[in-house]
Amino acid sequence: MPKHTFPNREPLKCDQIFVMNTDGSxxxxxxNGKGRTTCSFFYPDGKKILYSSTHLGSxxxxxxxxxxxxxxxxxxxxxxxxxxxxxxxxxxxxTKEPGYDAEAIISADGxxxxxxxxxxxxxxxxxxxxxxxxxxxxTHELGYDGGPTFSPDGKLIVYRAHxxxxxxxxxxxxxxxxxxxxxxxxxxxxxxxxxxxxxxxxTDLGAASxxxxxxSDGKRIIFSSNVGSTGGMGNFxxxxxxxxGKNLERLTYTEGFDGFPMFSPDGKKLVWISxxxxxxxxETNVFIxxxxx
Numbered sequence: 001m002p003k004h005t006f007p008n009r010e011p012l013k014c015d016q017i018f019v020m021n022t023d024g025s026x027x028x029x030x031x032n033g034k035g036r037t038t039c040s041f042f043y044p045d046g047k048k049i050l051y052s053s054t055h056l057g058s059x060x061x062x063x064x065x066x067x068x069x070x071x072x073x074x075x076x077x078x079x080x081x082x083x084x085x086x087x088x089x090x091x092x093x094x095t096k097e098p099g100y101d102a103e104a105i106i107s108a109d110g111x112x113x114x115x116x117x118x119x120x121x122x123x124x125x126x127x128x129x130x131x132x133x134x135x136x137x138x139t140h141e142l143g144y145d146g147g148p149t150f151s152p153d154g155k156l157i158v159y160r161a162h163x164x165x166x167x168x169x170x171x172x173x174x175x176x177x178x179x180x181x182x183x184x185x186x187x188x189x190x191x192x193x194x195x196x197x198x199x200x201x202x203t204d205l206g207a208a209s210x211x212x213x214x215x216s217d218g219k220r221i222i223f224s225s226n227v228g229s230t231g232g233m234g235n236f237x238x239x240x241x242x243x244x245g246k247n248l249e250r251l252t253y254t255e256g257f258d259g260f261p262m263f264s265p266d267g268k269k270l271v272w273i274s275x276x277x278x279x280x281x282x283e284t285n286v287f288i289x290x291x292x293x
Contacts (some may be wrong), residue, residue: 014061017051019086022269022288024095029249030088034059036076039103043130044110049086052102054078056093065181072181075100075123081115090193100180107150108132108265112194114157116146117246123182125159127194138196144172144237147210150194152265152272157194158202158206158212158221160187189223192242202245208236209261216267219243220253224259224272238272257284267291 008140017031017040031037051254054062065074084091095101097119098135104115114127123147124139139145150157162184164173176182189212192199203209207227214221221241226234238251238258251287252258256275259291263270270291275283 013036017049019049024286028087030084031055031085032088032091035078036062038079039105043083043106044108047085050081050083050104050106050113052079052081052104054080056080068174069176070183072176072183074196075118075177075180075182077118077180081113093151103146103148104251105149107154108152108223109154112150112154114148114150114194116148118245119179123177125157125196130283136196138192138198142170144184144187145190147212149213151214152216153218156191156218157250158189158214159211160223161190161201162187184210189221189241191221202241202243203248204245209239213262215240216263216265217229220247222261222263222270224261263291267293 014036015038016029016033017037018027020027020028030049032055035053035058036159036235037053040049040051054076062076065072070247076179077099077187079100080093081101081104082091082097087110091127099118101115101117104113106113111130112127113130114125116123117126122142123144123146124137127146128135141158141163143161145159145161147155148159185208186206187208187210188201189203189209190199190201205225205227207225209223212221212223217287223239226236229235235255236257236259238261240249240251241247254276258272258274261270261272268287268291271288274287275284
């Protein structure tokens with residue numbers, strides 16, 4: 001289980017996008033070093049990278065969320081979605097609407113991008129063509145719908161969601177959203193068809209379950225959750241589950257953080273982020289392992 005790190009590199013003031021070889025060698029920055037970046041993803045042919053950045057809003061790193069409000073995520077309104085070659089050249093902006101546009105992934109055939117946007121006043125999931133055209137809104141429920149990923153055949157989308165129900169939950173959600181914040185304490189895993197129909201809640205764990213992705217055969221979902229944890233955000237582990245929510249299986253057993261899992265297209269490798277072996281608090285690194293069904 002080799003760990004991927006970036007040795008001999010000065011600490012960055014803000015998150016940036018890097019690529020490296022699958023053995024962890026030759027790390028190099030793709031983004032331009034300005035603003036904050038997130039959610040990078042290779043196009044199927046490997047010739048371009050999809051990611052989001054705040055650099056058009058400011059070259060400076062945006063301020064950290066106000067943790068006096070508890071554990072919250074910043075929904076920075078200057079995020080837009082970009083593409084670039086793996087060497088960082090030929091950067092192209094795909095979204096230009098005001099407000100948060102991020103969490104983008106492209107389909108296996110390279111034709112459609114699915115992403116999260118606040119362009120209509122709430123955090124919803126949208127699709128667009130690979131060149132940024134033909135935008136379509138897929139979710140309309142009040143609350144956060146995000147982190148979408150296509151199934152290998154492009155027919156389904158899996159995502160994380162929190163739909164507040166009580167008056168207090170709704171008021172809290174709306175108040176934080178006005179401050180460009182969300183509280184990811186309770187997230188469940190959902191699926192829908194790629195046209196937005198047939199929405200189904202897959203998990204009901206009452207926890208922060210997020211970062212879902214499909215197994216390479218499209219028959220199961222892998223995700224991260226702190227289910228069963230107590231105190232703060234607790235211990236996150238990786239889990240697998242069937243598309244109907246059955247056969248929940250814990251996959252990792254290391255105290256701390258394990259998240260953002262994704263399979264290689266051939267299903268032989270699993271890559272994810274983990275806090276195991278951290279030298280300082282909150283340090284995470286990239287790990288890869290052989291996947292044995």
